[in-house]
Amino acid sequence: KNQVEQSPQSLIILEGKNCTLQCNYTVSPFSNLRWYKQDTGRGPVSLTIMTFSENTKSNGRYTATLDADTKQSSLHITASQLSDSASYICVVSAYTGANNLFFGTGTRLTVIP
């Protein structure tokens, strides 16, 4: 069964600290993995995309990693800011099937001053 699991479910950190969010998936055949950021009351916005051949990709203070062998991805946030408070959703796409996008339940990050 195609599934995407994220951990932790929620996380509270102090402003300026780093954190890492995890995403494990069983989606097959794997196409790509995206991390989305969803601010409260808004729709999700794409942060990064990881394809099979990519191990690391950065977008400012966000760095995503992918291990296609173990089917794990992480999103590392450096020097967190209050504006990083949001839900972070891992979405994995498969190469086949009409409905081939699989969503994680998200990690709710709260950055406190």
Next chain:
Amino acid sequence: EADIYQTPRYLVIGTGKKITLECSQTMGHDKMYWYQQDPGMELHLIHYSYGVNSTEKGDLSSESTVSRIRTEHFPLTLESARPSHTSQYLCASLPGTIYNSPLHFGNGTRLTVT
């Protein structure tokens, strides 16, 4: 900011009412989607469309219908709202394929059925 708009942002209605949630995008995207999102849960696909006059049901049966008469417009209709329909509804569009493009989401409609 994505050019995809959803109205209303918030809606409170009584059981049995018929409602239509609006979604419009100005980017000319062929593919459009409706998702339902409950707190702490993953997004569930309700309906999708690959172009004008093309609509398909997703995994979640929500007793809703959609239409795609124009590329830019993809409304969702609930014929008879129930409290179980209380949720956040997100509309999204896709410019190309999921292999090279992210979903562009609207800001959602928060629906409460009393």
